[in-house]
Every structure is written in C-alpha cells, then in structure tokens.
Amino acid sequence: MASPIGPEIERLIQLLARLPGLGPRSARRAALTLIKKKEQLLVPLAEAARITAERVLVCTSCGNIDTADPCTICCDMRRDPTLLVVVEDVADLWALERAGVINARYHVLGGVISALDGIRPEDLNLDRLVARAAEPGLTEIVLALNATVDGQTTAHYITDLLSPYPVKITRLAHGVPVGGELDYLDEGTLAAAIRQRTTF
Amino acid sequence: MQWQDEGIIIGVKRHGEGSVILELMTKGHGRHLGLVRGGRSPRQQATLQAGNRVDAVWRARIEEQLGTYAVEAVTLNTARFLGVSVALYGLASAAALLRLLPERDPHPGLFEALGVLVDHLDDTSIAPALLVRFELAMLAELGFGLDLGACAATGATAELVYVSPKSGRAVSAAAGAPFHGRLLALPAFLRDDRSYDHPTSAEVVAGFALTGYFLRRHVFMPRGLAWPDARDLFVAQIRD
Numbered sequence: 505m506a507s508p509i510g511p512e513i514e515r516l517i518q519l520l521a522r523l524p525g526l527g528p529r530s531a532r533r534a535a536l537t538l539i540k541k542k543e544q545l546l547v548p549l550a551e552a553a554r555i556t557a558e559r560v561l562v563c564t565s566c567g568n569i570d571t572a573d574p575c576t577i578c579c580d581m582r583r584d585p586t587l588l589v590v591v592e593d594v595a596d597l598w599a600l601e602r603a604g605v606i607n608a609r610y611h612v613l614g615g616v617i618s619a620l621d622g623i624r625p626e627d628l629n630l631d632r633l634v635a636r637a638a639e640p641g642l643t644e645i646v647l648a649l650n651a652t653v654d655g656q657t658t659a660h661y662i663t664d665l666l667s668p669y670p671v672k673i674t675r676l677a678h679g680v681p682v683g684g685e686l687d688y689l690d691e692g693t694l695a696a697a698i699r700q701r702t703t704f
Numbered sequence: 705m706q707w708q709d710e711g712i713i714i715g716v717k718r719h720g721e722g723s724v725i726l727e728l729m730t731k732g733h734g735r736h737l738g739l740v741r742g743g744r745s746p747r748q749q750a751t752l753q754a755g756n757r758v759d760a761v762w763r764a765r766i767e768e769q770l771g772t773y774a775v776e777a778v779t780l781n782t783a784r785f786l787g788v789s790v791a792l793y794g795l796a797s798a799a800a801l802l803r804l805l806p807e808r809d810p811h812p813g814l815f816e817a818l819g820v821l822v823d824h825l826d827d828t829s830i831a832p833a834l835l836v837r838f839e840l841a842m843l844a845e846l847g848f849g850l851d852l853g854a855c856a857a858t859g860a861t862a863e864l865v866y867v868s869p870k871s872g873r874a875v876s877a878a879a880g881a882p883f884h885g886r887l888l889a890l891p892a893f894l895r896d897d898r899s900y901d902h903p904t905s906a907e908v909v910a911g912f913a914l915t916g917y918f919l920r921r922h923v924f925m926p927r928g929l930a931w932p933d934a935r936d937l938f939v940a941q942i943r944d
Contacts, residue, residue, distance in 0.1 A: 525721055617933070619800050620715040620727070624933055652716075653754040653782060657796060660789035661937065678786065690750035692783025699787075 513539070565636075567612030567629045569594050577601075577610060584608050586643040588636060590662065592616050592650060600648065608646070611636060616649065616658040625661060633662070637669040647675040705767050709733055710778065711760045712818055714799040716752050718744065724752055726773050728760055729802055729818055734809040738762050738773035751775060753782035755795050755822050784826045790941050791825040794835050796934030798822075801842045804923055817841045832942045833893055833903050836911035839919065840894065848872065848922040850914075852894060855879055865890055867914055869921075888914050905942050912939050 507514060513535060521531035538546040562568070563575035570576055577583065577597075587608035591597050597610050613628045615621075637645060647662060649655040663673050679697030680689065689697075714735070715727035724743030730736050738760075743752050751758065757779040764771030785791035798821060805811060821834045843849055849872075854861050856873035857880075866880035866887035867873065874895075880887050891907035894914070903911070916935070924931055 619796055619803075619932060619934065620717050624930075651786060652749075653785070653792060653795065656786045657789075657792040657934070660792055664789070664937075664941075678783075690777065690780055690783075692750055692753075692780040696783050696786070 565632070566610050567594075567614055567632070568597060568610060580609075582607070585641050587646065588642055588644070589646045589648050590633065591648050592655065592658075596648065606646070613649075613658070616652075616654045617661060618654045628658075630662070630665065634665060634669075637666050637671055642671055644672045644674060647673065649675070651676075651678050705764045705769075705771070706761065707733065708759070708761045711736075711758055711775075712815070712822055713752065713754050713756050713758060714802050714818075715754055716743070725770070726752060726760075726775070727799075727803075728758070728773070729815055730760065730810075731812055731815045732810055733762070734811055735802055735805050735807050736762065737807065738764075738771045740773050740775065748775075750780065750783075751777040753780075754799060755782040755785055755791075755825070756780050757819070757822070779823075781822050781825070788826045788828070790828050790831060790938060793934045793938035793941060794825050794831055795822070797835065797932055797938050798838060800932035800934060801839065801919075804842070804846060804927075804929075811845050814838075814841055814845055828942075832905070832908040832938075833911070835938065836894065836908060836915055839912075839915035843915065843918055843922070846923055848918055850874075850918065852890060864895055869917060872918060888917055890914065909939060909943055 509517070516538070517528070517531045517535045520526055520534050521528045526534065538549065559571040560569060561571060561573045563570055563573050563578055565574045565578045568575040568577060572579070584607050587606070588611055589600065589606060589608045590611045590613060591600065592613055592615060594612055597612060600606060611629070611633050613630070613633075615623045615628055617623055617625055617628070636642065645666065647659040649659045659675055666673060677700055679693065679700055680686065686694065709730040709732050711728035711730040713726060714729050717725045717727070719725045719739060722744050723739055723741050725737055726740050726743065727735065727737050740748065740752060742748060752775070756777060758775040759778050761774045762771050785795060798818060802814070802818070817838050821831070821838050824834055825831050840850060850867060851873040852864065852867070854874065855864060855876035856868055856871055858876055858878070860876045860879075863877040864874040865877045866875040867890045868875055869886070869888055874890055875887055889910045891903060891910045891914070893903040893907060894911055920931065
C-alpha cells in the first residue's frame with residue numbers, strides 16, 4: 505500500500521525520529537504540529553536550523569560549541585580567570601551554567617576514557633587542556649566529571665597529566681543529593697558521603 | 705530462556721535514551737552481555753557500575769538473542785574505587801583482558817580470581833600482585849599458560865629465577881646464567897611454591913613485564929588488538 509504521506513514529509517519524520525527522546529510515533533506528532541503551525545513553528549525552525557548549521561563552531565580554546573571562536577564564555581572578561589572547570593561534554597557545561605553556581609571558564613573534553621567505547625586519551629581534548637594549565641594566572645582546575653568508573657578514571661588520568669603544573673586540582677564532592685533520603689541511597693553513595701563529611 | 709547467576713560488572717554501555725548494555729563476568733555463563741531497560745535511571749545507576757557484584761537474572765526468547773538483565777546489587781565495590789587511581793586502572797585493565805574471552809564461555813576459575821581482585825583493588829599493598837596473578841590465570845585460560853614449576857633445562861624446582869621467552873617455562877639460576885640477557889625475570893612471588901608472598905614494587909613490575917610479554921606475543925599482536933592503556937597506567941602508578 506502506498507504511503508499516505510509525501511516523501512518530503514516522510515523525510516522530515518525520519519529526521520525527527522533520529523533526535524534523542526523521539527521515536528517514530530512522537531516524530532510523527534512533532535511533524536504534524538510543525539506542519540499545522542507552519543508560520544509560527546516550521547518556517548522559523550527551518551531558518552534557525554539553517555543559520556545554526558552555517559554558523560556553529562567548536563571553540564578552539566575550550567571545545568565549547570558557539571557561533572563565535574573563541575566562544576562567548578572564553579571572551580567573557582567577568583569570569584574568574586583563575587578557575588577552569590573541566591567537563592565531559594557541552595551538555596555538562598550547559599548544566600553548570602543553568603545552575604549558575606560557578607563563575608569560571610570551562611574546558612570540554614569531548615568524552616571520557618572508555619575501553620568499551622574505544623575512547624583513548626588521545627581522542628580527548630587534552631593537549632589544549634595541558635596548554636591552558638601552563639597559562640599564567642590559572643590557580644585551580646575543577647574536574648567536574650561524572651561519578652562513574654569512566655568519569656573518575658579520566659579524572660585520575662588528568663590529575664597525573666597535570667601534576668607537573670603548579671595548579672590545584674579539585675573534583676566535585678560525592679554524597680547525598682539534595683532531597684535524597686538516606687534510607688533510599690545505595691551503600692556506595694552513603695560510604696562516600698560519610699568519608700567526605702564536613703564540619704557543620 | 706532464563707537463568708540466574710552471580711556476576712561482576714566489567715562494562716556498561718549506554719543504549720538509547722534510558723537503557724544500558726551490561727557486560728557481566730558470571731560464574732556459570734562466562735562473559736555475558738544483556739540489556740538493562742531503565743539502566744540509566746538514578747535508582748539503578750549506582751548499581752550498574754563496573755566492579756560491582758550483582759545477582760543477575762537473564763531472560764530472552766531464544767538463546768542467540770542479546771536478552772535482558774534484571775540485576776540486584778550484592779556488593780557495591782565501585783564507590784570504594786572512585787578515589788583510588790590504581791583501583792580504577794586495575795579494573796579497566798582486568799576488564800580489557802576479560803574481553804579477550806569468547807562470550808558465554810564459562811570460566812569459573814577466572815570468575816573467582818576476578819572476585820578476589822575486585823575485593824582488594826583499593827588495597828594498593830596487594831592489588832598489584834593480585835593483578836599479575838590474574839594475568840597469569842588469563843594466559844592459562846587462553847591456552848598460553850606458563851610453566852613455572854620446574855626448570856625447563858634441568859628439571860630443578862629450586863632457584864627458579866628466569867622464564868624462557870620462547871617456551872614460557874621457568875629456568876633455574878644456574879642453567880639460565882649464560883643466557884641472562886635473553887631470559888625474562890621470574891619474580892619470587894610467582895614461583896609455584898608461593899613461599900614468598902610480599903613482593904616489592906620492583907618485583908611486581910617484573911611480574912607485569914613477564915605477563916605483558918606473553919600477552920603481547922600470544923594474544924594482542926596475533927589478534928591485531930590495541931594494548932590496553934589502563935594496564936600501562938596501572939604499572940606506571942605502582943612504579944612511582
């Protein structure tokens with residue numbers, strides 16, 4: 505039976521279905537909404553996507569994505585030049601920026617060391633990190649990496665790599681999350697929280 | 705198809721938005737993969753980390769399928785490892801070696817050895833020696849076991865201080881002396897009698913040189929596989 509949808513719309517649905525969080529059914533719904541709201545949604549979305557595709561760049565300094573190189577964060581003079589936060593991915597950078605908890609510059613690794621995924625140290629944005637660690641004025645590097653085996657293996661690797669440089673290396677604390685009930689926490693998290701307890 | 709077994713997690717790979725593919729070293733089913741639906745949920749993430757010991761139920765319609773795992777934590781080791789670089793490198797190194805095994809091929813001896821290793825990986829006084837022994841066990845399971853019980857030349861069982869790089873057999877001090885430069889060192893803690901079990905870091909490094917030589921020659925080079933970075937990082941840490 506022939507498809508009731510034209511090939512152009514079918515292609516739109518196929519592309520939408522490749523986005524995270526969307527399956528074929530939700531992609532159809534999204535495509536239908538876009539088509540129904542052509543002027544308010546579809547045309548501006550297509551234009552925004554075209555402009556982004558034309559202008560998006562990877563910052564040669566930190567690995568962030570932006571439409572300028574160096575990126576907006578690297579050019580922001582109000583940020584603390586003594587502090588550098590190392591993150592795995594741009595999504596982590598965005599998460600920290602959303603939280604607004606640190607006024608620092610960032611360094612995006614582009615992944616973590618993972619034998620299973622075939623990611624080796626040379627695949628990461630580490631050469632540039634070493635160069636930045638040697639820059640005068642930088643006093644602390646915060647390793648804001650996931651509390652997973654791969655994330656912390658990468659953190660230890662970076663710590664060893666940067667040991668010749670006179671910068672303080674810190675990492676995020678591990679422990680009880682906000683809203684977390686002790687009864688529901690796993691033993692590992694509880695053990696980390698007890699080990700890293702602070703004076704009240 | 706369904707079975708239940710004890711397992712140690714050696715790898716976790718993201719799959720789609722919320723699931724993970726879990727790589728387990730199990731007691732009775734060898735290295736076995738399976739999908740964990742919702743494995744990236746906050747409730748399951750702490751359990752689904754390499755190094756943790758779990759009780760796993762595997763289900764599939766037919767045996768050839770990837771199947772799904774339902775896992776329950778038995779011992780959560782990973783949290784202890786996160787702050788210890790030697791533990792993390794050791795775990796990654798052991799996992800890389802276990803991936804040399806064919807899937808679903810039981811190796812109960814290796815499972816036991818892995819269990820002892822993960823129980824002590826954060827104890828830097830014994831973990832390096834345990835990893836060397838684990839590598840010897842791996843070589844044996846892969847069919848390249850070293851014969852460290854008697855001298856290849858004289859049959860002597862005492863004063864074994866070398867290993868022949870050709871045969872993988874021990875050589876006594878007297879028989880090996882003329883070929884000193886061409887033989888590999890056999891550290892005392894690897895001798896079969898196990899009379900000496902508190903190796904220095906130099907002896908452990910010699911142990912890694914021994915197992916590394918045969919792993920490269922018999923396993924990694926013939927298969928064209930990349931040498932695991934984690935092993936070099938581990939050895940560099942214990943050498944410092």
